Amino acid sequence: MxxxxxxxxxxxxxxxxxxxxxxxxxxxxxxxxxxxxxxxxxxxxxxxxxxxxxxxxxxxxxxxxxxxxxxxxxxxxxxxxxxxxxxxxxxxxxxxxPVAPKVEAAVESKPAAVTAPRPAAVCQGPMVAREANERPLASPAVRKHALDLGIQLRLVRGSGPAGRVLHEDLEAYLAQGQSNASAPAAAAYAQRNDEEQIQVIGMRRKIAQRMQDATQRAAHFSYVEEIDVTAIEELRAHLNEKHGASRGKLTLLPFLVRALVVALRDFPQMNARYDDEAQVITRLGAVHVGVATQSDVGLMVPVVRHAEARSLWDSAAEISRLANAARNGKASRDELSGSTITLTSLGALGGIVSTPVLNLPEVAIVGVNKIVERPMVVKGQVVIRKMMNLSSSFDHRVVDGMDAALFIQAIRGLLEQPATLFVE
Structure with missing residues (x-):
């Protein structure tokens, strides 16, 4: 040997x-x-x-x-x-x-000499016996659901990819071992004294370091503006009805990317990187839009390259491809670097206002809050409109407050009058 x-x-x-x-x-x-x-x-x-x-x-x-x-x-x-x-x-x-490692299928080669490693968990129905220090794969929402139900997640068999625990797995666990209706409520009110220590390593450590570095080095300031997105939502619905089957469905994100591209023509100082050690600002003609994407291990920012040269459907397809790659662990280092400005959105959970942290060395990040219907006064009449806030942050070392406000107002005008997105 x-x-x-x-x-x-x-x-x-x-x-x-x-x-x-x-x-x-x-x-x-x-x-x-x-x-x-x-x-x-x-x-x-x-x-x-x-x-x-x-x-x-x-x-x-x-x-x-x-x-x-x-x-x-x-x-x-x-x-x-x-x-x-x-x-x-x-x-x-x-x-x-950029995501949690997957369970690799062992390949048998020369069975007499080498056998596959034994699995770390043994499954029986919806219950599973894992090692005490093994952290099962699950989304934050599933972990919160399990906590509310008083379920130890390591005991639940996951039916998702790579053994990921899903919401239905929690329900199956309850149905088998705690079938009486009072069990979930009783578990939720039971006293708990357990503790869990999670080592900050890998991707979580990198995210922590980057966020700390960004807040310590850049002079953050945020600007929030309310936008009436009724018209652009009507346009989006029309385009999806007419072309969705052949070209794919459009979300609001490709419209926001287009608005960034058009607005940056008049505000090139926003599409820039600042090297604070060399004291050099580099303005870029290419618009490489980072799209913040949540994964199981934290926030990833895959990059839509040359957004200035993409149509709505091209942007939509690239955003979808990159987001799936990041969530499924297939995004390359090149796809996760090189952005010039970042777009961040929490979707339906977007809240009213947020204060996004800059993605250094960029100098601007545009944050999207959720769309809500509200009564608004339009031409003296109270009407129901779809409203959305943009909560954006800038590096005050490079970007003046007036320029930031004018930039967001330009985006607002483009989104409220969506035909102007395509007028050259």
């Missing part, structure tokens, strides 16, 4: 060190070629590191949360063959992902 030492690979872009986010194997596990061994976190994305060999894990080179230099020992695997010590860098990463 021999030992194959895998070193931290050079992921590119001049990256000298990465953070070890999560192990997918442990000492004693049997692994096969191309099986994912670990997730590492760069400044931009999560990267899966695969095994180049079959063998047995005999040593791990670090702990989750540890920052490791490129070229340092990642893992040691016992392999069949000569007893020489072999060293290699891990092969090229098989996937770049």
């Amino acid at each position: 021999g030992t194959h030492v895998i070193k931290m690979p050079d992921i590119g872009e001049g990256i000298a060190e990465v953070e070890l986010s999560q192990w997918h194997v442990k000492v004693g596990d049997l692994v096969v070629e191309d099986q994912v061994l670990a997730d590492v976190m760069t400044d931009k994305a999560m990267v899966d590191i695969p095994s180049p060999v079959h063998g047995k894990v005999i040593a791990l080179g670090g702990q989750p949360g540890e920052v490791m230099a490129v070229g340092s020992v990642l893992i040691s695997i016992e392999v069949e063959g000569a007893g020489n010590l072999k060293e290699s860098a891990a092969p090229a990463p098989v996937k770049e992902a």
Whole structure:
């Protein structure tokens, strides 16, 4: 038998060190070629590191949360063959992902010699036995629902992709083990003394660092304006009815992207990056719109490149593709970097007002709040209109308050008179 030492690979872009986010194997596990061994976190994305060999894990080179230099020992695997010590860098990463790691299907190769690692959880009906430190995959809404019901999420079998726990899984768990109607209410009012400590590593650490850096370095100020979106919502409904089947459905986002593109022609100072160390502002002709997207591990910002050259449907298709890629763990580092201005929206949960944090080194971020119907006075008459607030933030080191207000007012005019979005 021999030992194959895998070193931290050079992921590119001049990256000298990465953070070890999560192990997918442990000492004693049997692994096969191309099986994912670990997730590492760069400044931009999560990267899966695969095994180049079959063998047995005999040593791990670090702990989750540890920052490791490129070229340092990642893992040691016992392999069949000569007893020489072999060293290699891990092969090229098989996937770049900003979301929680997926469960990889083990591939059997030479069953007599190598078998797939045993599953970490054993399922029986809607109940599952997981290891005490294993964190099941679930959305924040499902975690909140489980907390309200007094359910330990690690005991619930997930029926979603990669074993993700869904709302219906919680209902199935209750139906099997707590079928009486008073159980959920009783559980919700039961005393609780449990605690959960969550290590801030990987993507969550990067998000925390970027948010802290942004608020400490930039001079944030926010500006909120109310917009009547009745007309553009009517246009959107008309276009969806006429072209939705052939071109795809339009949300409000591609209209907002178009409004940004048109408004930036008169306010190029908003489509800029500020290098505060070099004291240089770079204004860009290309409009690369970052679209803030929520994933299971936090906020991602995939980038719609060259929005100035895209039609409504082209923008809509690209927004949808990038959002799905980010949520499903398939967005590349290039797709998560390079934005010049960011658009952020919480959809139906958008609230009345928000104060978005800048996506440095950008100098402007436009935040979208929810649409509500309200009585408004129009030409002396009280009518019901669809209203929406834009809550936007700017870097006051670069953007003057008057310019920010005029920029948002320009967007307001374009959205309230949607024909002007397409007048050249």
